[in-house]
Amino acid sequence: MRLRDLTDDLARSIAFLSRFPVPERHFVGFDGRLVRAARAFPAAGLMIALPAAALLSLMDAFNADATLSALLAIGLLAIVTGALHEDGLADVADGLGATHDREKALTIMKDSRIGTFGGLALILNIGIRTAALAALIPSLSPSGMGLTVLAVAALSRTAMVWHWQSLPPARRDGVAASAGVPDADATRLALVSGLGAGLVLLAIAGAGLLPTLVSLALSAAFLVLFGRSIESRLGGHTGDTIGAAQQITEMALLAALALSV
Structure with a gap:
């Protein structure tokens, strides 16, 4: 395991999952x-x-309104990622909510337009994540809030890999299929690494x-229930279901932490 390979993989992952600019040297020979x-x-x-973690910690340190702080942090996350995962969640909700036919669902999920089910999924998603973060603020220190955001980010991206690897591609011409399946x-x-980082960060956060x-x-x-539902309805993963897996895991983690901390 070479350090150069790890650095390249990190740069490529950041480029795939966000809008951060990444030096071209990390893509030499990349297929x-x-x-x-x-x-x-x-x-x-x-x-x-x-x-987003730094923004939430800073606003909490200055005793800003909890709901506003949480919403701004969620908004910044969406800007950084280009709402990539939220888009996947909305597409999956539209596809599965509109029909029980596999091919029709996959066609709907490829449509860039958003429907009723997708819109409702986004409203609930942003609402739950915002409310959960706001509920955690009185229980954790400003630094603890920032570390919690980081922990959830690492754990939810781990969930993406698990969902991606555990199911076959639902179609052969999608983004997920062209990117391959993690070995x-x-x-x-x-x-x-994801589980370890999440546990350590949450422990330090208090x-x-x-x-x-x-x-x-x-x-x-x-995550498991979502995966089984996707396998039953679509026969495998797509780029949208991988993004939805991240959002579902993040929502569940934040909501559970808010109810139990």
């Missing part, structure tokens, strides 16, 4: 496949969430052992 680079998704999540070594490294374990268990359950 667009993320079979190995997916191992860096948890670390990329930390980098991507850093501005076994990349998946193991993502799971170990979330407490029991709330942390309960939150991890609940979010894992939601």
Whole structure:
């Protein structure tokens, strides 16, 4: 495992998951496949969430309104990622909500227009994440809030890799199919590093052992149920379901932490 390879994988993961500019030297000879680079998704999540974590910590330190602080942090995250994962969640909600036919659902998910189910999913998603962060602010220090945002970012990107690797591609011409499926070594490294980073960051944040374990268990359950539903309805993953897996995990983690810390 060479440091150069790890650096390239991290840069490629950041470029794939966000709008951060990345030097071209990291893409020399790169064919667009993320079979190995997916191992860096948890670390990329930390980098991507850093501005939002810093903003939330700063606003909390100056005793800004909790709801406003949480909403601004969520908004900054969406700007940094280009709302990539939110778009996936909305597309999945539209596809699965509109029909039980697999091919029709996949066609709807490829449509860039948003429907009723997608709009409702986005409203609930932003509302739950904002309310959960706002509810955590009185219980954690400003630095603890920032570390919690980072922990959730790493854990939810780990969930993306697990969902991606555990299901076959639903179609052969999509973004996820062209990017390949993370190999076994990349998946193991993502799971170990993401879970380890999340646990350490939540411990330092002061979330407490029991709330942390309960939150991890609940979010894992939601992720598994989502995966089984996607496999049953679509036959496998798409780029949209991978993004939706991140959002569902983030919502579940934040909501569980807010209820248990």
